[in-house]
Amino acid sequence: MELPDPLLTEKQKSFSVKSDMAHWSVLYGVSGLFALICAVFLITVIVSSIPAWRHSGFSLLYGRTWSQGTNSFGALPIITGTLLTTAIALVFAVPIGLGSALAIVHLLPSKLRVFASSLVELLAAVPSVVYGLWGLLVLAPWFETTVQPDLADLTDHHFPFQAPYEGVGVLLAGCVLFVMILPMIVALSRDAIAIVPREQFEGALSVGATKWQVLKKVVLPAAKTGIVGAVTLATARALGETVAVALVIGLNPLFPHGLFSTASTLASTIALQFQDATPLQVAGLGALAVILMALTAIVNWFGRRLIRRSAVRANFI
C-alpha cells in the first residue's frame, strides 16, 4: 500500500486494513481464551493435589491402603479396580462391537443399515447416569440372585467366582461399561470398515475368496488403524467413566478379591468421597484426578492419532 490507489478513498483503505486486523485479533483472542482456560484447568487440578503429594509422596502411586478417615492415600487398589473394570468391558465389547460393525456394513441390506446405525448412535447419546441407574436397579438384583450364583456353581466356586453375591461389584461395573462403550466401538469401527473401497471387497470375492476370507485378508487389514483407534478411544472412556460406575461398583477401596467383590475406580472415588471431605482429603482426591488425567490423556492422544491417520470422522465423540 505504498502507492496511492486512486480507486480507494482513504476511509475505505483504513477501514479494510483495520477490518482484517479486527478479524484476526478476534480469532486469536477467543482461541487464546480457550487455550488459557485449558492451561488454567491443568494447573488448577495439579496444584490442588499438591498437599496430598506432600503428605504421602510417591506412595500415592503404589501405596496399598486408601483410607480417607486416617488420611492414608495409596491409590494402588483403586488403580487396580479401574484397570480391571475396563478390561472386563473390553473383553466383551471388542468382539461384539467389531462383529456388529462388520454385520452393519457387510451383512445388512442397505435400508436396514441406516436404521441400525442410527439405533447405535442413539444408544451412544443416552446419558451415562441412565446406564448407571439401569445397572443399579435392574441388573444388580438379577446379578445377585441369578447370574452370580449360577456362574459360581458352574465354576465350582473357584478363584474369580467366589461368594459373597452382592450384585454390585467389579463384574457388574464391567458389564455396565461394556454396554456404554459398545456404541462407540461399533460406530467408529463401522466408519473405519465402510471407508475400505467396495471395489476391493468385490475384487477379492471375484477371485473366489469366501466372505470371511475377504473380511479377514482385505477389509480388516485396511481398516486396522481405525479399529485400533476406536478401541483405544473406548478404553479412555471406560477408564474415566464416573457416574455409571459410581452407582454399581459398591465403592470399596480395597483390592478386589474376585469378580464379584466390590471395588472402586479412580473416577468413582473422586465422585463419591468428595462429600464431607477435609481440605487434605480433597487434595487426595485431586491426586487421584491427576493420575486419572494422565492415564486418560495418554490413551486419548494415542487413539486420536490413530483415528486421524485412518481418516474416520469422529465427529460425535
Place this chain on the structure above:
Amino acid sequence: MTATLIEGVPKDPMLERRELIQGVAHKTLSRRMLMSRLIVGSCGVAFLIALVPLFAILYSLVRKGIHWWSIDFFTKSPQFPSLLDPNAVGGISNALIGSLVIDGIAALFAIPVGIVTGLFLAESSSRFANLLRMTAEIMTGLPSILLGIFSYQMLVIGFHEWGIKLLGIGFSGLAGSFAIGILMIPVIIKASENALRSVPFTIREGALALGARNGVVARKVTIPTALPGLITAVLLALSRAVGETAPILWVIGASNIIEWDPRHEMASMPYLIFQSATSPYTSLREETWGIALTLVVVVLIINLGSRLVAARLQRERR
C-alpha cells in the same frame, strides 16, 4: 491341442500350477464356505447381542417411567417421603428449571467461544492452531469429573493466596454452568471446524476477489454457508451437556425449591437421578425412572434435531 498330447514334451508348468490351485480350491471349498458361514453368522449374532441392552434399557425406562408423567410431576417441587405418607415424592420442576438455567448459561458462553475457535482452526494452519486442535481433541476425551474439580477449585473455593481474594462464589448453578460450558467448548470446536472447512474454497475466493476482507468473508460467506453444520455442532454439544452428571456433582450443591437465580445452589436433572437412585426410600428410587425417562426424551429430541439438520444439509448438497 494341449501340451500333454505330444509325446516326450513336459507338461506346461503354468497349466500344472493352475490345476493344482483349482484342485486345492475345490477340495477346500466346502470347508472355507462353512468357516465363512460360521463367522459371518456370529457377526450377525454379535449385532443382535449388541441390540439387547438397547431394548432392555428402553423397555425399563418406558415401562417403569411413563406412569410417573403427570402435570404434578412436572410442576411441583420434590417432597420427602415421611412415615405418614411414604409415597409422597412430589415433582421435579426444580430440577427441570435448574437444568434449563445451568445448561442455558453454559451454552451462552460455550457457543461463541467454540464457533470462533473452530473458525480459527479452519482458517489458520499455524503451529498454535495445530496445538489448539490437539488440545481440544484431548479435552473432549477427558473424564468430565475433572472439570468438576476445576470448577470447584476455581469458582466454589476461589483463589485466596497472597492477600488476593478472587472468585469463591460458593456452591452455585453458575459453577455448574462453568464446568458444563468448558465441557461443551471442545465438542463445538471439533464439529464446527469440520463444518466450516467443508465450505468450498471457491465461494470464499469469489468473495475475496470482490475485495471483501477476511472478516467480512467469514461473517457474510463462510458462517452463513456452514450454518446447518454449526447448528448440528451446537445441538450435539448440548445433547451431551444436558445429560452430564459428573462435572456438576461437586459444585451445584442441592436445592429442593424452584430456584431461578444461578448464584444460588440449584438442582439439576442428572444430579437428581444420581441422588434418588441411591436413596433409601423405595418410592424415590422408583421415581428415578420417571426423571430418567424425561432426561432421555430431552436428550434424544436434541440429538434427533441435530441429525435432522445434518440430513437436510446432505440433501441440499446433492
